[in-house]
Amino acid sequence: MIVIKNVSKEFRLHHQGGSKINVIKNCNLEIKKGECVALTGSSGSGKSTLIRMIYGNYLYNSGQISIDGEILSFKTPRKTIELRRSKIGYVSQFLRVIPRVKTIDTVLEPLLLNKIGYKKGIIKVKKMLKELNINQNLWELSPSTFSGGEQQRVNIARGFIFDYPVLLLDEPTASLDNKNRDVVLSLIKKTKKKNTAILGIFHDQEIRKEICDREIDVSLMK
Amino acid sequence: MLKSQKNKYTKEDPLEHDEYNFAYLDEQTKRMIRRAILKAIAIPGYQVPFSSREMPMPYGWGTGGVQVTASCLCPTDTLKVIDQGADDTTNAVSIRKFFEKTANINTTDDTNSASIIQTRHRIPEEPLKEGQILIYQVPIPEPLRFLEPRETETRIMHALEEYGLMHVKLYEDITKHGHISTAYAYPIKVEERYVMDPSPIPKFDNPKLHNNEALQLFGAGREQRIYAIPPYTKVISLDFEDYPFEPMKAEAICSICGSNSSYLDEIIINDKGDKSYICSDTNYCEKRK
Amino acid sequence: MNNILSVKSLTKTYGHQIGCNDISFDLHEGEVIGVVGESGSGKSTLLSCLAGRLKVDKGSIKFKSRTDVKEELTEITEVRRRYLSRTDWAFVHQNPRDGLRMDISAGGNITERLMALGQRNYSSLRSKALNWLSKVEISTERIDDNPTTFSGGMQQRLQIARNLITEPRLIFMDEPTGGLDVSVQAKLLDLLRKIVIGLNLSVIIVTHDLGVVRLLADRLIVMKSGEVVETGLTDQVLDDPQHEYTQLLVSSVLQF
Numbered sequence: 052m053i054v055i056k057n058v059s060k061e062f063r064l065h066h067q068g069g070s071k072i073n074v075i076k077n078c079n080l081e082i083k084k085g086e087c088v089a090l091t092g093s094s095g096s097g098k099s100t101l102i103r104m105i106y107g108n109y110l111y112n113s114g115q116i117s118i119d120g121e122i123l124s125f126k127t128p129r130k131t132i133e134l135r136r137s138k139i140g141y142v143s144q145f146l147r148v149i150p151r152v153k154t155i156d157t158v159l160e161p162l163l164l165n166k167i168g169y170k171k172g173i174i175k176v177k178k179m180l181k182e183l184n185i186n187q188n189l190w191e192l193s194p195s196t197f198s199g200g201e202q203q204r205v206n207i208a209r210g211f212i213f214d215y216p217v218l219l220l221d222e223p224t225a226s227l228d229n230k231n232r233d234v235v236l237s238l239i240k241k242t243k244k245k246n247t248a249i250l251g252i253f254h255d256q257e258i259r260k261e262i263c264d265r266e267i268d269v270s271l272m273k
Numbered sequence: 274m275l276k277s278q279k280n281k282y283t284k285e286d287p288l289e290h291d292e293y294n295f296a297y298l299d300e301q302t303k304r305m306i307r308r309a310i311l312k313a314i315a316i317p318g319y320q321v322p323f324s325s326r327e328m329p330m331p332y333g334w335g336t337g338g339v340q341v342t343a344s345c346l347c348p349t350d351t352l353k354v355i356d357q358g359a360d361d362t363t364n365a366v367s368i369r370k371f372f373e374k375t376a377n378i379n380t381t382d383d384t385n386s387a388s389i390i391q392t393r394h395r396i397p398e399e400p401l402k403e404g405q406i407l408i409y410q411v412p413i414p415e416p417l418r419f420l421e422p423r424e425t426e427t428r429i430m431h432a433l434e435e436y437g438l439m440h441v442k443l444y445e446d447i448t449k450h451g452h453i454s455t456a457y458a459y460p461i462k463v464e465e466r467y468v469m470d471p472s473p474i475p476k477f478d479n480p481k482l483h484n485n486e487a488l489q490l491f492g493a494g495r496e497q498r499i500y501a502i503p504p505y506t507k508v509i510s511l512d513f514e515d516y517p518f519e520p521m522k523a524e525a526i527c528s529i530c531g532s533n534s535s536y537l538d539e540i541i542i543n544d545k546g547d548k549s550y551i552c553s554d555t556n557y558c559e560k561r562k
Numbered sequence: 563m564n565n566i567l568s569v570k571s572l573t574k575t576y577g578h579q580i581g582c583n584d585i586s587f588d589l590h591e592g593e594v595i596g597v598v599g600e601s602g603s604g605k606s607t608l609l610s611c612l613a614g615r616l617k618v619d620k621g622s623i624k625f626k627s628r629t630d631v632k633e634e635l636t637e638i639t640e641v642r643r644r645y646l647s648r649t650d651w652a653f654v655h656q657n658p659r660d661g662l663r664m665d666i667s668a669g670g671n672i673t674e675r676l677m678a679l680g681q682r683n684y685s686s687l688r689s690k691a692l693n694w695l696s697k698v699e700i701s702t703e704r705i706d707d708n709p710t711t712f713s714g715g716m717q718q719r720l721q722i723a724r725n726l727i728t729e730p731r732l733i734f735m736d737e738p739t740g741g742l743d744v745s746v747q748a749k750l751l752d753l754l755r756k757i758v759i760g761l762n763l764s765v766i767i768v769t770h771d772l773g774v775v776r777l778l779a780d781r782l783i784v785m786k787s788g789e790v791v792e793t794g795l796t797d798q799v800l801d802d803p804q805h806e807y808t809q810l811l812v813s814s815v816l817q818f
Contacts, residue, residue, distance in 0.1 A: 065806035066813065107795060109802040128781050128795040129590065149755070149777060150748040420663075433641050437648075437678025441663075441670045444677065447684055448667055448706050513684040 052217055052248035053105060055080040058114030060100060074100050078114070078272045084216070087239070087249040089263040092270035098252045099144075101269060102219050105250065106141045107131035118217055136164050140215035142223045146206040148195040154205055155180070155190045161213040179208045183234055199226045211238050218242060220251035224258065236262060296343040296376040302326055306344040306499070310490060313501035318467030319431070320414050325497040335368060335393060336494030338410035342391045345406055345490070346372065351379045353387035358395040358536070358553035365393070382556045394457070396478040398535045398557040401487035403504060409472040411493035414500065416460045416470035436468045439511055447516055456521060462509045463502060476510065477520045477536045483508040525550040530561035565626060566591045566732055566764045567612070572621035574611050580788040581607035585621070587783060587793070591731070594758060594765040596779030596796060598772060598811065604788035605768045606736060612766065613653055613734045614643040628731070648675050652725035656737035658717035661724070662709045668695065668720055669705040675728045694723040698753060715746035719753065726757065733758075735767040739774055751777050772815050776800060784808045 055078050062072040074097040082088050090098040103109040105116055107123055116123045118138055123131060135141075140161075149157065155176055162172035180190060183204045189197065194205045203226050210218065220239070224232045239262050243249060253259050259266060294300065302324075309323035328336040346352070352372055356365040360382040368391060369380050381387050384397040391408045401407060417427045420438045430438070439460050446453045459476035463469050471482055472491060482489065482502060489502040502508060512518035526533040528549045535557055537550040552558035567589040574581035582604035589595055597605045610616040612623060614635055623635040628650065635643070647653065655661040662671055669691040676687055692702045698719040700712075709717050718738065725733070738754065739747040755778055758765055767778060775782055775796055782799040784792040784807065792805040803809045 062802075063804075065809050103801070108797055110794075110798065110804065125794055125798060128793075128798070129593075131795055131798075132780060149752070151752040420666075429640075429644075433644055435644065435648075435678060437674050437676075440677035440682070441666055441674050444670050444673065444684065444687065445667060448669060512682075514682050515684050 052084050052086075052119055053080070053082040053250060054115075054117045055105070056115045058104065058111045058116060060097070060104060060109065060111050073273065075104075075111075075269070075272045080267065082248045082250055084248055085243060085246045086265075087243050087251070087263050089259045089266045090250065090252050091259075091266050091268050096270040097272070098269050099221055102141075102221050102250065102252065105217075106139060106219055107135065136161075138216050140210045140213065140218040142207050142210035142218075142220045144221050144225060146194060146202040146209075148193065148202070150195055151193050153191050154185070154194050154197075157194060157205060158208045158212055161209060165213055167213075175212060176208070179212055182238075183208055184231060200228065200231065203227060204231060207235055207238070211242060214242075214245055214247070216247060218247050218249045218251075220249065220253075222252050222254060224253065224255065232258075293375040295348070296346045296372065297329075298326065298340065298343045302340075303344040306340055309499045310341065310344065310501065313490070313499050314488070314503050316467075317503055317506050318463030318469040318500060320498040320500045322497055323499050325494045328494065330367070330371075332495040333412065334364060335391070335410035337492030337496075337499070338391050338393070338408050338494075339368060339371070339492075340494060341408050341490050341492035341499060342368075342372065342389060343376075345389055345408070346376050346378060348376070348378060350388045351381050351386060353381050353384060353390045353556075354392075355390065355395060355397070355554075355556075356393040357538075358397070358557075359555045361555060382559075384554075384556055394473050394475075395536070395553060396474060396481045398552070398554040399560075400481075401485055403486045405487040407485075407487050407489045409474075409489065409491045411470070411472045411491045411498070412495070414470055414491065414493040414496050414498040416458075416468055431467060434466070436462075439468050440513070443511060443513065443516075447513070453512065453516055453518070459518075460511050462511060464507050465509075468511070469500065469502075475521070475536060476518070477522045479508075479510045479518070480520055523550055527552045527558060530558045532558070532561060564591045565589065565624075567626075567766075568622075568624040569612070570622045570624075572608070572611060572623065573619050574607055574616060575619055580604070581616075582611070582785070582788045585790055587790075589732075589764050589766060591626075591764050592762040593781065594763075594767065594779045595781050595783060596775030597766065597768045597783045597785060598770060598775055599785035600770060600811070602787075603785040605785050607788070608785070609734050609736055609766065609768045613647065613651065614638075625732070648678055649728055650731050652728075652730040652733045654718075654721060654725055654733065654735040654738050656740045658709070658714070658721040661721040662717060664710050665708060667706045667708055668700070668712075671709065671720060671724045672727055674724065679728065690727065694727055697757070698723045699749070713746075715742050715750060718742060718750055722754070722757070726761070729761065731764060733763050733765045735765060735769075737769050737771075738767065739769070739771060747774075754778060772800060772812065784811065 058078045060075045064070050090101060092098055100109055104111050110125045118134055121134060158176045159172050185204055194202050207223055224235050306323055309321045313321045326340060328339055330336060354365045354369040356362040359365060372378060373380055384399040389406045393410045415427055417430060417438055420442055421427050443453050446455055457475050458470055458473045459479055461469050461471055461482060484505055486504055488504055491500045510518040523537045523539060525537055527535060527537060529551050532552055535552045535554060538553045540549045540551060542549045565588045570586050572585040573583050585608060597608060599605045611618050618636045624632045625635050627633055669688060672691040672694050673687040681687060691705055695702050695705060700716055700719055709720055739750055751774060769775060779796045782794060782796045783790055786807045792799060792808045799808060800812055803812050
């Protein structure tokens with residue numbers, strides 16, 4: 052589902068003496084349908100960078116990334132938008148909140164973009180928010196004023212609400228308590244059963260053991 | 274009823290002839306103005322610029338109308354001059370005398386027997402007929418002026434028929450007063466093309482602009498514009514479907530002639546503030562008495 | 563392709579000074595493109611050229627009309643340009659005073675374009691004005707008030723209503739949130755976002771505020787000294803800027 056061939060990434064910082072930082076070199080990786088892969092490596096080793104490259108958020112300098120047979124390239128931004136809409140779910144570390152948009156609408160958006168009707172969608176959204184223990188009286192509010200944990204759960208709800216064939220998870224359980232962590236784990240397991248290819252960063256070894264089929268050390272890709 | 278039966282303009286009258294060229298203006302100026310008039314007739318409702326001359330009267334007293342009249346007058350013409358419908362007010366009397374002196378033509382109060390009528394702010398009640406010329410004095414020729422101060426912009430708006438703004442004015446009228454409160458200088462559309470200011474005539478007179486048998490000329494001296502409505506031209510007063518144009522007059526009858534259909538002036542008759550109404554068109558009233 | 567606008571090699575100079583140089587891009591229907599860059603980078607020149615407010619020196623701008631005809635905007639007549647600009651296009655100015663008639667009531671401002679297109683029913687104009695006032699979150703009681711009595715944010719929203727009432731397909735925005743305080747900006751942005759998505763509008767938005775494009779734009783064009791230095795997906799350009807100038811631009815923002 053996700054195919055990464057000889058991908059390298061360097062950051063060039065023009066305003067810090069033009070210094071180059073090599074983050075990833077010759078990365079080769081393939082993640083199949085229904086597979087859950089964890090990225091490991093010390094902080095700063097390039098885990099998030101790799102995830103962001105697959106989401107099209109960061110460029111890669113050489114090689115090729117393809118999702119479900121379609122090449123992801125910075126030269127075709129509209130294709131990237133289309134892939135994000137229909138194929139790639141992404142739960143980032145932090146929710147980027149759109150001011151004044153209600154929680155319920157924030158979570159509903161991926162469904163509407165994929166032409167799932169409002170009525171059908173809203174039932175799904177409510178079920179998801181309930182499952183993630185987000186208090187019902189928060190649903191009509193914008194998540195901008197929520198606590199870190201609440202925001203993270205809204206973010207997760209948004210990522211899991213639509214059945215994307217590819218799901219990218221960047222420390223989805225980082226700021227959650229045990230009860231909610233377990234909810235997220237069961238969500239991931241359920242998603243896996245739907246044949247989704249999952250690539251994630253989980254700092255908790257137990258979680259990795261519980262849900263992941265393999266681990267890949269990003270610090271070796273240099 | 275011819276008011277003055279002075280000598281016709283003849284070479285045997287050296288005094289009149291030497292003092293002024295016929296109708297005051299020099300021949301070159303008259304030719305220039307006639308060209309502007311012809312252009313105005315060719316493009317009904319379009320404001321033709323012309324080089325307005327200093328006249329021996331202040332701006333606002335009809336310098337535009339006087340120049341158009343001077344350029345139209347022939348020695349055989351009979352001139353009538355009215356101000357707000359009346360033949361006997363200062364402005365009307367002054368202009369009539371001006372042409373009696375400088376052109377030596379016949380003048381009259383009778384609408385029917387005049388060949389040229391110069392008017393300020395009225396159209397005579399008596400229907401005009403083919404061959405007559407009605408010349409209006411115009412203070413501000415540009416109907417869009419109070420909405421769009423830039424002349425460059427209003428000219429483009431006319432050229433491209435962008436007249437939405439005119440209805441914005443009427444919209445504002447209804448919004449502020451509950452009805453179209455514009456009572457005079459009511460905007461019209463001429464021959465389905467140019468939006469035009471008919472000069473400050475009461476909107477009661479607007480229907481008479483339409484399909485009139487006479488040639489109607491408009492002269493603005495200070496603003497240096499001439500425009501025209503040729504005989505038998507379609508003239509529509511702008512309005513909304515649900516707030517249609519309505520000509521308006523005082524709900525009264527003339528206390529002199531008893532007319533209930535003519536446009537009336539309101540007169541305060543005593544210190545208590547009692548009112549009386551009389552025809553604004555003095556010649557019409559006179560004839561009915 | 564469903565390009566509503568195709569720009570090729572557009573160049574505009576002011577004497578020896580370059581306004582914008584050799585700019586090419588396509589705008590899809592329903593797409594929002596952000597043009598960012600510092601003052602003097604040529605982004606406003608570009609916008610003025612596209613909207614036909616400036617004459618182009620070189621290049622082509624093809625616009626797809628409602629009837630699917632491609633029109634070359636550098637060659638259309640002034641009559642056609644003005645017609646398009648009151649039916650198919652909208653131009654939202656930075657200063658609402660440039661886009662509003664300050665001595666005409668809010669209702670008159672909103673409905674002027676409809677009247678220009680020949681709508682002559684007062685009651686229906688009025689109900690359309692009320693509808694748009696509530697769409698842009700201005701109390702309908704203010705319909706008869708002049709914009710001079712409105713706050714800056716309200717004036718800007720009124721300008722948007724006035725522009726969008728004819729359901730244009732292509733919107734040009736020049737710093738729409740400039741000069742507004744932050745809380746008012748957020749409200750306006752959210753409103754713009756809703757309208758743009760709801761009406762499937764194609765938008766070119768010029769701004770130096772990266773937060774604005776992050777929220778509204780699908781794609782980004784970064785300009786410097788009249789040239790395009792970087793283009794791409796909005797979040798990619800902002801999160802992983804490649805060009806020296808873009809990096810400077812992004813790192814100069816405290817937080818967005």
